[in-house]
Amino acid sequence: MKIIHTADWQLGKPYGRFPQEVRSALSEARLDAIDRIASAARDTGAGQVLVAGDVFDNVEPGNRVVVQAMSRMGHAPVTWWLMPGNHDHLRAGGLWSRVRGLAPPNVRVIDRSEPMELDEGAWLLPAPLEHRRTREDPTALMVGMATPPGALRIGLAHGSITDFGASGESPNQIPPDRARTAGLDYLALGDWHGFLAVGDRTAYSGTPEIDRFGREDAGACIEAIVRTTDSPVLTRRSTGRYxxxxxxxxxxxxxxxxxxxxxxxxxxxxxxxxxxxxxxxxxxxxxxxxxxxxxxxxxxxxxxxxxxxxxxxxxxxxxxxxxxxxxxxxxxxxxxxxxxxxxxxxxxxxxxxxxxxxxxxxxxxxxxxxxx
Structure with missing residues (x-):
């Protein structure tokens, strides 16, 4: 199965230290990245786009940002799977209730940690965050998630790999061998804003639009060909402008x-x-x-x-x-x-x-x- 893996859009990011003209340009570029991700999906033939958390920069991104995002996704001939991260975590009656109410038919909101069928023979095992910070492993439930025999198992999570420069006190920690212990064919991660492969079945996609100095690669998403018989084939697809x-x-x-x-x-x-x-x-x-x-x-x-x-x-x-x-x-x-x-x-x-x-x-x- 071919998918697009992306994360850390952080729509509505304020860029407060910049002049107004620059803030506006950078904020609009993050919305424009949705269109470029849709183009990457179209060009590669991927019908599913998985967003591994932090779709929005905060839990109150503003109505224009939410409406613009839903409108742009609604015009793309793909299915979007949106999962809350630490910046836009779940709250009862909050942001994600509003998103669900505005979402077009091709946008799916992932607000429960339970298997979801992506396509015939492929299942998504998500770990949406209910809190900005948690000491618990958000992917632990994936181990017990049942899927049909022979089905592709694709995990979606947002957090820090335990031994990826993180101390034991860091929040939202994920063990580096989670793909193996949960029987995942691919674990799509968000939180780290640069591309990073962790082993042969786990990767961070990075942000589609770079948002800080120190990362000179252009923003990108991942085209992932996920297979039950072998490691996934990952290809970076450029989406960034700045x-x-x-x-x-x-x-x-x-x-x-x-x-x-x-x-x-x-x-x-x-x-x-x-x-x-x-x-x-x-x-x-x-x-x-x-x-x-x-x-x-x-x-x-x-x-x-x-x-x-x-x-x-x-x-x-x-x-x-x-x-x-x-x-x-x-x-x-x-x-x-x-x-x-x-x-x-x-x-x-x-x-x-x-x-x-x-x-x-x-x-x-x-x-x-x-x-x-």
């Missing part, structure tokens, strides 16, 4: 910036990039000012979002630059002290270098204004 990139650019000359931006363009459309950038190196004051200005005035407008950490880009003013700072009296003395402290390095040196750069910029700005 890439969250972390880069460190080291500078010797100002021209290094153009080369770095050109290399970034070669990785794909800049409009679909969120970039966390760290700058390093030692350059002249003029070059440092030019580099930071170019990032603010050009690159920040080309990418979806730009974060710059320029603490490692050290400015060392040349004699010519200091001569351009047309200051006298106390300011001239301050410039000399700042230059000396900047050359000494350390935390005070970094602060002095930043102050010297600001003095340089403001002095040049004053000179230009006086000349006009």
């Amino acid at each position: 890439r969250w990139l972390e880069r460190r650019w080291d500078f010797v000359e100002a021209d290094d910036l153009a080369a770095a931006i050109e290399a970034l363009r070669g990785e794909g459309a800049l409009a679909d990039v969120l970039l966390a950038l760290k700058l390093s190196g030692t350059v002249s004051l003029a070059n440092r000012v030019g580099i930071t200005a170019s990032l603010e005035e050009q690159l920040s407008l080309a990418v979806r979002h730009l974060e710059v950490d320029a603490a490692g880009l050290i400015a060392r003013p040349t004699a010519e630059e200091l001569a351009e700072i047309d200051v006298q009296g106390a300011l001239a003395g301050a410039a000399a002290v700042l230059r000396e402290r900047a050359g000494a390095g350390g935390p005070d040196g970094e602060m002095a270098a930043a102050a010297l750069e600001r003095l340089y910029v403001e002095a040049l700005r004053f000179d230009r204004g006086a000349a006009q």
Whole structure:
């Protein structure tokens, strides 16, 4: 049987630390991912889409998010199986009651831990979460779930593999051998936002739309061919739009910036990039000012979002630059002290270098204004 395994949609995620324009774009991309998952199902011939928890980011995602999600799924020629995770856990009369009331015929809400027939000869063994955190293994009931002889047994759960970097106190823990002990042909998991295979019959699909720095692979789902006679065949299908990139650019000359931006363009459309950038190196004051200005005035407008950490880009003013700072009296003395402290390095040196750069910029700005 061929299925699409996905998880951690987290529809309605607020992205609170970003500007409103970026928040709106990222939130809409998560809804758009539903359409791309539907396309993956259509292209691969999979008639069932299993969502292993965290369909929504919280238990109150807002009416628009719920209606949009149901509308998009309703237009896709597949059956969607939606299971609550820790972010959108079951509550009496809560989110999932509303979802069930709005769901089109091809959307199935999984709110009970009991076998459900996916298709002829294939059964789903789900473990919906009733609480955000539980010390109990959510998959324990799968061991006793009876299915017809010879039927495919596909588990669906949301949680952390016990020895997958988790301590004994972590919630929603799942033993790494659950597929074997429950006689599962495949265990489809959610919670980890990157793709991860655990043994030969268990996998995390990852999120269809990446939502944080540190994971540079595009969002994806899994096309799984599940078989009773052998391990499932898993293929990742890209569904993500935005890439969250972390880069460190080291500078010797100002021209290094153009080369770095050109290399970034070669990785794909800049409009679909969120970039966390760290700058390093030692350059002249003029070059440092030019580099930071170019990032603010050009690159920040080309990418979806730009974060710059320029603490490692050290400015060392040349004699010519200091001569351009047309200051006298106390300011001239301050410039000399700042230059000396900047050359000494350390935390005070970094602060002095930043102050010297600001003095340089403001002095040049004053000179230009006086000349006009």
